[in-house]
Amino acid sequence: MSSVPKKDMKEMITQYEQQNSRRVSEDPWRCGFHLMPVVGWLNDPNGLCHFKGEYHIFFQYAPMFPSDSLKAWGHYSGKDLLHLQYEGAAILPDTAYDQDGAYSGTALVEDGKMYLFYTGNVKRDGDYDYILSGRESNTMLISSEDGINFSEKKCILDNGDYPPDYSCHIRDPKVWRENGRHYLALGGRTKKDKGTVLLYQSVKPGDFEYWELVNEITTEDTFGYMWECPDFFRLNGKMVLSVCPQGLEAEETRFQNVYQSGWFLPEGDIGGEYRLETFTEWDMGFDFYAPQTFVDDKGRTILIGWAGVPDAGFEEPTVERGWVHLLTVPRELTERNGKIYQWPVAELDQMRGEKRNVPEGVWTANPGGRFDWIIQNSKRADFEVWISEELKIAYSGGHVTMEFTGDMGAGRTVRKAECHNLNQMRILADSSILEVYINGGELVMTTRIFPKDMDYKVMLVVNCLVPDTINNSLWYL
Ligand code: FRU
Incomplete structure (x- = not known):
């Protein structure tokens, strides 16, 4: 040019x-x-x-x-x-x-x-x-x-x-x-x-x-x-x-x-x-x-x-x-x-369509790869969120980690941030990007993701024996 x-x-x-x-x-x-x-x-x-x-x-x-x-x-x-x-x-x-x-x-x-x-x-x-x-x-x-x-x-x-x-x-x-x-x-x-x-x-x-x-x-x-x-x-x-x-x-x-x-x-x-x-x-x-x-x-x-x-x-x-x-x-x-x-910004909430609860420990389909998912963690339990088998977001031991399972090169393996008392996580997913807002946006973690399957499934794994520690709502966008 x-x-x-x-x-x-x-x-x-x-x-x-x-x-x-x-x-x-x-x-x-x-x-x-x-x-x-x-x-x-x-x-x-x-x-x-x-x-x-x-x-x-x-x-x-x-x-x-x-x-x-x-x-x-x-x-x-x-x-x-x-x-x-x-x-x-x-x-x-x-x-x-x-x-x-x-x-x-x-x-x-x-x-x-x-x-x-x-x-x-x-x-x-x-x-x-x-x-x-x-x-x-x-x-x-x-x-x-x-x-x-x-x-x-x-x-x-x-x-x-x-x-x-x-x-x-x-x-x-x-x-x-x-x-x-x-x-x-x-x-x-x-x-x-x-x-x-x-x-x-x-x-x-x-x-x-x-x-x-x-x-x-x-x-x-x-x-x-x-x-x-x-x-x-x-x-x-x-x-x-x-x-x-x-x-x-x-x-x-x-x-x-x-x-x-x-x-x-x-x-x-x-x-x-x-x-x-x-x-x-x-x-x-x-x-x-x-x-x-x-x-x-x-x-x-x-x-x-x-x-x-x-x-x-x-x-x-x-x-x-x-x-x-x-x-x-x-x-x-x-x-x-x-x-x-x-x-x-609040107007993004207007995009929310059908709402569902993601049951713990089972893969849940996610048509189209676009969702807004809020996880409330009132008792501060350790938990993991999986985005297909490709990315794990985990809260454990006073840290949040975002970790790719495969090798994407260029040091794109794990990002780790300090976080004590995680009481809420919001994941905004839009095909090839995830924005993760923790504790009302006190901590934010953004990543691109290039899933092989665009209808990528999600899973929530709660590492806590006390029942009902975590509530979640996922809206398709
Ligand atoms: C930051 C930056 C700026 C510069 C622009 C050029 O990403 O390097 O400093 O103005 O990008 O595209």
């Missing part, structure tokens, strides 16, 4: 989508209520917002993957989160500022306009150092009156504007308004390989073109060499910083994927003196990264993540079927006593 004249790019993508989306849609591993690319590759959610009565969900999109991995933004929109329409490619890498990728970014809705901020990626060919000088990272701005047609692109920050002690890895703007001022956060990597967030403030209130650096947000000791996709937002009045650190050492019950994604509750003032202490991962499963939040018209703070991880070394089996990756369901966030809970 890079060699195609830029003006023809949109047309070429549309044509390619028309020619290939039918074949892709016939894949039994396609999902029913998760957002996927119509063809090709998807990664981070981008530009999430509620604008003029509609939800807008953009995403990193490489339609012609694997033959071309150049990133554009794809776009879904709709009046509610259950009925989202694909709107085509929205931001194309078609200028000198973003020729090697319209990378991730966010939306700001203000004065009847949607503003999108993103990273224009430009790779430098030749004898450049990959970390220090191999790319230009342009912070770009476009706006829209209707969410579909966009203004000319403007570059508002470029490599010359970033601090001199930084590598060329600076990206993924988040912009928000607080106390009448606008802030812009960028994820970064210093020349000393420390992950940080650069915090800018608009020079004049209401002006998005001029920004001054006000702070560098990071931990005291190095916590990963690079922080991608920063997001600042308030929950229950408290400031939250969500980031994706790269380069953390794996531990037995933490940091088990190649890159991490989680949150801090910064203490103090992020514009001045602050401290970042505890980092909590958003999701302890195999497939989660680069989440983004937004507030909708009902005042809900909603998070959507990419159900995938970059550089994980796992070749998704859907690639040969013409598509790869998807987004998680929208999760409403709430905060209680310093903990953040994630819960599928």
